[in-house]
Amino acid sequence: MRPLRIGVIGSWSGPYAGGGRQFDAGxxxxxxxxxxxxxxxxxxxxRRDxxxxxxxxxxxxxxxxxxxERVDLLTGLDFSSNAYAVGTVATQARVPTVIMNAASSGITGRSPxxxxxxxxxxxxxAPLARWALQQGLRDVCTVVADYASGVDAESAFVSGITAGGGRVGAMLRVPLNTLDYSAYMLRLRELKPQAVFFFLPSGQMPAIFLKFxxxxxxxxxxIRLLATGDATDDHYLDGIGELAEGLVTSHHYSYAHESPANRRFAGAFETEYGSHLRPGYFAVAAHDALAAIDAALSAPGVRGxxxxxxxxxxxxxxxxxxxxxxPVEIDAHTxxxxxxxxxxxxxxxxxxxxxxEFECTARVRDAGVA
Structure with missing residues (x-):
């Protein structure tokens, strides 16, 4: 039987190489x-690096x-900018593409x-903004990396806060791979909001920000500090350690998630890789990408x-x-x-x-697309 050939595009070198390793492991x-x-x-x-x-x-x-290589499908894609570029190729060549990470809104809308x-x-x-308002945090500032996902995070948090009657004192954008946050800390100290929401891509940037x-x-x-789970990716969390203690974040996966499916997944992961490497959200998405491909290819009218x-x-x-x-589902329309x-x-x-995890919002859709 002819093998199923899947092209995987991601980072296996450079500062984001951990993402590629997590893709492989999942x-x-x-x-x-x-x-x-x-x-x-x-x-x-x-694989393509x-x-x-x-x-x-x-x-x-x-x-x-x-x-x-005549691949049957494409997958991987850690950065949204890369996913948009690959989407154009996938559309022209009519090749199904399953996104394992790229998280900017609207990507699936750009390619059928x-x-x-x-x-x-x-x-x-969006759920984090609602939670902040419930805690009485109505005067906030934001600090985000200046790229597509950072702007998405800023927009979603600001929209949620202002829709609930809150106030945003400043929206600060920092260049990708910023190493010095001194000026931003000074500005936040001057403004003294009740809370600061920050978004930085997983890896060294959140650790540097938390150290500053x-x-x-x-x-x-x-000032309370809030973030998405990119800041405390399980893959890096042991290295960040006490810098992140008490930090409240919102995300869709935690290594500590309590469920039989996650206990099996985390147990198999540790058996294969030892306790030095634990699954993060890149790994669980890679795992689920293959599960979804398997289910789709096994569907009536597709199998074979x-x-x-x-x-x-x-x-x-x-x-x-x-x-x-x-529970995960793929929206039939989007x-x-x-x-x-x-x-x-x-x-x-x-x-x-x-x-x-201490609070859950079920069946959340992309808040960035009407």
Whole structure:
């Protein structure tokens, strides 16, 4: 039987290489549990390294995977800019593409061949704005990385706060890979809002920001700090440690999520990789991407691989999964993910740092698209 050839585009080098390793680990755990097959077919994963945000390079790699390698599907895609570029290629070539991470709103709307199993920034940010208002935090400022997802986060949080009658004193944008937050800390100290919401991509940036927050004595001002779960990605959380203690975040997956599906997933992950590497939201999305592809290819009228690309994409619509993160479905109209979003707090448990979930909003859709 001809193998199912899947092109995977992500970061395996540079400052975001941890994302590529998480993609690999999540896929490996799913494949190990399914005899290395998807819908009864052996699988070939063809990886292409596109470090960070590099849309032109992502476009070229997608084109090569389609034209030279004749892949059946594309997946991966950590940065939204790369996903937009690949979406154009996927549309022209009519190749189904399953997004494992890229989280800017509207990506699936730009290509009829794209499906998302990860999350969107507005989807996980809007519930945090509502929670902040419930806590009486009505005077806020924002600090976000100046790129598509950062702007999405800023817009979602600000919209949520102002719709609830709150006030936004300042919206500060910082260049990607900023290393010095001194000026921003000074500005926030002058404004002294009740809370600061920040969004920075997973990796070193949140740790640097949190260190400046601590070293500049910002916690002593009484300002509450809030963020999306990108800041406390489980993959990096042990390294961030006490810098993030008590930080309240909102996201769709925590390593500490209490469910049988997550216990199986985390247990298999630890058996394969040891306790030094634990699954983050990149890994669970990679796991779920293969689960979704398997379910779609196993659907009536698709099984056997004879169906066209449009029929395969249609098989994703309305799909439901029992994911390690909780119930997940693909919206039949938008092909975007619908899922639970959790409010969490960073705590220490059994000598490890975790994101402990304490509040849940079920069946959340992308808040950034009408």
């Amino acid at each position: 896929m490996a755990v799913w494949l190990a549990d399914h005899k290395q097959q998807i819908a009864g077919r052996p699988v070939e994963l063809l 596109v470090p960070g945000s590099a849309p032109e390079q992502a476009r070229r790699q997608a084109q090569d995977l389609i034209e030279s 061949f794209m499906v998302r199993v990860s999350f969107t920034i507005p989807q996980v940010t 927050w601590r070293d500049r004595g910002m916690a002593d001002t009484g 691989g004879k169906a066209g690309a449009e029929r395969l994409v249609d098989a994703f619509r309305g799909l439901r999964l029992d994911s390690p993160r909780g 092909r975007d993910v619908v899922q639970s979003v959790y409010i969490r707090r960073v705590e220490r448990r059994d000598a490890r740092w975790i994101n402990r």
